[in-house]
Amino acid sequence: MIRAALVREWQVLLRGRGTVINPIAFLLLTTTLFVIAAPDAMTTAADQSSAVAPGVLWSLVLLTQLLALDSMYRRDFDSGVLEQTLVGAQVPFVAVLIRIFMQWLSTGFIMVGLVPLLGLMLGLSSQALPATALALLLGTPALSLLGSIGASVTVGFNRGGVILALLVLPLFLPTLVFGADMVISAQAGRSVMPQVYALSLISLVALALAPFATLAGLKISLEMQ
Amino acid sequence: MLGASLKRLWHKLGSPRWFFSLTTPWVTFFGWSAALLLLWGAIWGLAYAPADYQQGNSFRIMYVHVPAAMLAQSLYIGMGVAGFIGLVWRMKLTDVAISACLPLGMVVTALALFSGSVWGRPTWGSWWEWDGRTVSTLVLFFLYVGVFALREAIAEAELRARASALIAMVGTVNIPIIKYSVEWWNTLHQPASFSLTQKPTMPSEMWLPLLVMVLGFYCFAGFIVLLRMRSEILQRESNARWARDWIVRRGFS
Numbered sequence: 001m002i003r004a005a006l007v008r009e010w011q012v013l014l015r016g017r018g019t020v021i022n023p024i025a026f027l028l029l030t031t032t033l034f035v036i037a038a039p040d041a042m043t044t045a046a047d048q049s050s051a052v053a054p055g056v057l058w059s060l061v062l063l064t065q066l067l068a069l070d071s072m073y074r075r076d077f078d079s080g081v082l083e084q085t086l087v088g089a090q091v092p093f094v095a096v097l098i099r100i101f102m103q104w105l106s107t108g109f110i111m112v113g114l115v116p117l118l119g120l121m122l123g124l125s126s127q128a129l130p131a132t133a134l135a136l137l138l139g140t141p142a143l144s145l146l147g148s149i150g151a152s153v154t155v156g157f158n159r160g161g162v163i164l165a166l167l168v169l170p171l172f173l174p175t176l177v178f179g180a181d182m183v184i185s186a187q188a189g190r191s192v193m194p195q196v197y198a199l200s201l202i203s204l205v206a207l208a209l210a211p212f213a214t215l216a217g218l219k220i221s222l223e224m225q
Numbered sequence: 226m227l228g229a230s231l232k233r234l235w236h237k238l239g240s241p242r243w244f245f246s247l248t249t250p251w252v253t254f255f256g257w258s259a260a261l262l263l264l265w266g267a268i269w270g271l272a273y274a275p276a277d278y279q280q281g282n283s284f285r286i287m288y289v290h291v292p293a294a295m296l297a298q299s300l301y302i303g304m305g306v307a308g309f310i311g312l313v314w315r316m317k318l319t320d321v322a323i324s325a326c327l328p329l330g331m332v333v334t335a336l337a338l339f340s341g342s343v344w345g346r347p348t349w350g351s352w353w354e355w356d357g358r359t360v361s362t363l364v365l366f367f368l369y370v371g372v373f374a375l376r377e378a379i380a381e382a383e384l385r386a387r388a389s390a391l392i393a394m395v396g397t398v399n400i401p402i403i404k405y406s407v408e409w410w411n412t413l414h415q416p417a418s419f420s421l422t423q424k425p426t427m428p429s430e431m432w433l434p435l436l437v438m439v440l441g442f443y444c445f446a447g448f449i450v451l452l453r454m455r456s457e458i459l460q461r462e463s464n465a466r467w468a469r470d471w472i473v474r475r476g477f478s
Contacts, residue, residue: 149391166375173364209398223384
């Protein structure tokens with residue numbers, strides 16, 4: 001049952017390539033725009049590190065995630081697959097969790113792989129790159145999980161994008177604080193363990209709560225249809 | 226015995242009509258308490274409390290700022306608790322409570338931000354500092370805006386009630402996490418004026434008026450929330466006989 005759901009979600013991911021490629025393209029594009037708009041803030045010299053790079057990186061990650069969240073449940077919602085899944089699933093909780101996991105695979109996980117490239121563009125010091133990748137690995141699950149709540153409530157709206165942003169961005173704030181702070185600490189050569197614990201805590205709390213809230217949100221949205 | 230009567234009270238609270246008749250005397254009580262406490266606290270705090278040895282008279286903004294900030298948080302948490310009760314027990318009244326707390330909470334949060342900014346100018350030397358607690362209040366304001374936008378977007382009452390209850394609950398769970406993360410991020414704010422575990426650092430001539438003001442603000446909030454809830458109930462139950470009778474008896478038609 002779970003395996004079938006996993007296989008199905010995986011195939012959806014592979015076939016709808018746009019959902020994977022578009023957010024990544026958006027992330028790279030906005031990063032480019034930022035560097036072009038503020039060339040002095042980004043130093044690419046090897047021995048120096050940029051002071052604004054961690055904040056820019058994390059803000060753009062948040063916005064990219066937000067963009068990807070809008071379509072998280074939309075297609076399945078419109079085609080009726082979502083309703084069938086929730087009605088048919090023995091444990092709807094697991095079905096929701098699988099969808100969130102796939103959404104994370106297609107956004108947060110790929111961003112982790114892009115860290116060297118993003119670091120190069122923004123002028124992150126090379127010693128901070130492993131910590132940056134770790135920060136994204138620990139922090140982005142929380143973004144997918146918390147974002148899923150907002151996406152589930154707004155999926156029935158014709159234009160839910162702005163409301164989704166208003167609902168979800170305040171919830172992203174703790175992840176942003178600790179994620180960016182972890183990169184700053186790594187650049188300065190300090191220990192990053194406090195931020196590792198904090199980001200893990202946020203992701204675990206989100207993991208415990210978000211699937212239930214998402215389920216409740218999806219039920220509301222399905223009734224709205 | 227007590228448990229049984231509490232349970233009965235709980236079930237009765239589900240009835241708008243019962244709630245309405247129960248709270249009729251409360252409105253008067255909260256209204257008058259708020260008026261008296263706010264007047265007393267304002268005169269005491271603004272005219273009689275001694276000036277601060279460092280901040281001079283500008284510290285008196287605290288008598289508005291601190292109660293407003295406390296109320297801002299309490300009202301959001303109140304919305305979250307109401308949302309939880311509404312989702313679990315499907316009580317209609319809780320959505321009335323959320324709709325009553327929401328505008329007041331937004332106004333009070335804005336007041337806390339504004340009064341803090343006015344106080345920050347002479348004290349910190351700038352209208353706005355990106356200080357930890359300032360930012361968490363600002364984020365609280367955005368959380369209110371999110372619930373407000375969501376309620377505006379859903380036309381159907383029952384679904385609006387459930388969606389906003391869910392989001393208010395999620396926001397309430399996140400409030401402490403946001404607070405701690407932002408405090409970690411940066412803090413130059415005054416430590417909290419009141420805490421349950423420690424004696425205030427101010428002399429009693431300064432904090433007693435503040436206590437009066439806090440009580441006054443809470444009574445005022447109780448007054449406004451009840452008033453809004455009651456008019457919302459009358460509107461929703463306008464087809465019910467008792468509501469029409471009540472309106473006619475009060476001379477409105």
